[in-house]
Every structure is written in C-alpha cells, then in structure tokens.
Amino acid sequence: xxxxxxxxxxxxxxxxxxxxxxxxxxxxxxxxxxxxxxxxxxxxxxxxxxxxxxxxxxxxxxxxxxxxxxxxxxxxxxxxxxxxxxxxxxxxxxxxxxxxxxxxxxxxxxxxxxxxxxxxxxxxxxxxxxxxxxxxxxxxxxxxxxxxxxxxxxxxxxxxxxxxxxxxxxxxxxxxxxxxxxxxxxxxxxxxxxxxxxxxxxxxxxxxxxxxxxxxxxxxxxxxxxxxxxxxxxxxxxxxxxxxxxxxxxxxxxxxxxxxxxxxxxxxxxxxxxxxx
Numbered sequence: 001x002x003x004x005x006x007x008x009x010x011x012x013x014x015x016x017x018x019x020x021x022x023x024x025x026x027x028x029x030x031x032x033x034x035x036x037x038x039x040x041x042x043x044x045x046x047x048x049x050x051x052x053x054x055x056x057x058x059x060x061x062x063x064x065x066x067x068x069x070x071x072x073x074x075x076x077x078x079x080x081x082x083x084x085x086x087x088x089x090x091x092x093x094x095x096x097x098x099x100x101x102x103x104x105x106x107x108x109x110x111x112x113x114x115x116x117x118x119x120x121x122x123x124x125x126x127x128x129x130x131x132x133x134x135x136x137x138x139x140x141x142x143x144x145x146x147x148x149x150x151x152x153x154x155x156x157x158x159x160x161x162x163x164x165x166x167x168x169x170x171x172x173x174x175x176x177x178x179x180x181x182x183x184x185x186x187x188x189x190x191x192x193x194x195x196x197x198x199x200x201x202x203x204x205x206x207x208x209x210x211x212x213x214x215x216x217x218x219x220x221x222x223x224x225x226x227x228x229x230x231x232x233x234x235x236x237x238x239x240x241x242x243x244x245x246x247x248x249x250x251x252x253x254x255x256x257x258x259x260x261x262x263x264x265x266x267x268x269x270x271x272x273x274x275x276x277x
Contacts, residue, residue, distance in 0.1 A: 055242060059236045070228040080154045107163055
C-alpha cells in the first residue's frame with residue numbers, strides 16, 4: 001500500500017510582527033506631544049474660565065469690520081496679482097533677453113525682500129514724491145494707507161504667482177505643444193485651450209498656499225494704520241489690556257485658513273474628477 005505524499009503549501013507565512021522599540025527620539029516626541037496637549041488644554045480652560053461676554057459683545061462689531069477689510073485686501077490683491085502673473089510668467093519664458101531679464105528682476109526683487117519692507121517703501125517712500133504724484137493725479141490713491149497696502153500686496157503676490165504658474169506650465173509635457181502645433185493652433189490658442197487647463201491642476205495647491213500666506217501676512221498692515229482684523233485687535237487690546245482679544249483674532253484667522261483649505265480641496269477634487277474614473 002502506497003503512503004500518501006504530503007502536499008507542501010507554497011504560500012509564504014507573513015513576516016513576524018516586530019515590536020516597536022522606544023528610542024530616545026520616540027520618547028522625546030511623545031513627551032513633547034503630551035506637553036503640547038496639556039498646554040492646549042490649559043489655554044482652553046483659561047479661556048472658558050475668563051470668558052467675558054460683555055467685552056466680546058462690545059468689540060464684536062469692530063472685529064467684523066476688520067475682518068471685512070482683511071478679506072477685501074487679500075481677495076483683491078490675489079485676483080489682480082493673478083492677472084499680472086500671467087504676462088510675468090510668459091515673460092520669464094520669453095526668448096527675448098530684455099523681456100526675460102525684466103521679468104526675472106521683478107520676480108527676484110519681490111520674492112527676495114520682506115513684504116513689510118515693500119509696504120513701507122510704498123507707504124512712506126512714495127510720499128516723498130508727492131508733487132510728482134499730484135501732477136499725474138495719483139496722489140489721491142497713494143495717500144490712503146489701504147490703497148498703499150493693496151498696491152504692495154498685489155505686486156508681491158503677482159511675483160509669487162508668476163513663479164508658480166511658470167513652474168506649472170513647464171511641468172506640461174513638450175508633446176502637448178507639438179500636438180497643438182500639428183493641429184495648426186497658434187501659441188495663444190495652445191496656452192488658453194491646452195496648456196493653462198493642465199497647468200491649473202498642478203498650480204492649484206501652491207496657489208492655495210500663496211493665498212493662505214497672503215492672508216496671514218495681511219496682519220502687517222495694522223502697522224500703517226489700516227484697521228483690518230489685526231488693527232482692530234490691537235485697538236481693542238490697547239483699551240482693555242485683555243489677552244482674550246488676541247486669542248479671538250487667532251481663532252478667526254485659523255477659521256479663515258481652514259475655509260480656504262476646504263475650498264482648495266473641493267476645487268482640486270472637481271478639477272481631477274476625470275482622473276479618478
């Protein structure tokens with residue numbers, strides 16, 4: 001009688017689960033995380049215990065007014081800056097050395113210097129040219145702090161958006177240009193119908209980050225007497241010396257950033273819905 005042969009199982013057993021070792025770096029990370037949690041809990045308990053509804057009701061209208069100024073400043077500067085960024089980005093890619101050098105110099109200056117220095121140059125520096133500005137009818141614009149901040153913010157964000165757009169355009173394959181040329185499309189038609197729509201998906205996240213940075217950077221306009229959200233916060237603190245006034249501002253900024261993040265996520269899902277099919 002034949003002995004039945006044992007059929008070997010060719011399936012490999014999963015590797016043994018290795019225990020996580022508590023290294024010094026891991027212990028330090030957990031300790032810092034616990035400290036951060038305790039600090040956050042302490043701040044939350046402090047705010048709850050020291051909440052002053054009368055103070056909040058008194059300054060809530062001023063905060064809403066400052067919030068509206070902040071939203072206007074950031075929205076207008078980003079939109080106008082986006083319109084300026086397109087020719088600047090195309091100029092950076094131009095074969096003309098003069099145009100390319102001018103676009104590069106513009107981007108280099110506004111990305112290489114602090115935003116607050118640019119605001120000061122516009123607000124204080126252009127005041128030295130008051131007779132010349134009056135002669136061309138621009139003094140009425142540049143004598144207002146809000147318009148000076150808007151002008152400086154627009155120039156700054158246009159430089160950053162131009163570099164984002166340039167990188168996104170260069171990310172599109174060369175074959176797209178060649179296919180459009182084979183179809184007889186002009187360079188402008190190729191950019192508008194083929195290159196820009198593809199580059200928009202790549203540039204969306206960096207552009208969203210740029211808007212967030214502009215939102216947080218807008219707080220510096222309070223230094224030049226623009227009563228935006230931070231300006232109203234400084235005025236409220238100067239009258240009350242209550243720490244809560246700055247906490248309210250921080251929470252409002254945090255909420256705005258979260259709204260922007262969700263908006264960018266939704267736009268990205270909509271633009272890339274064809275990739276998920």
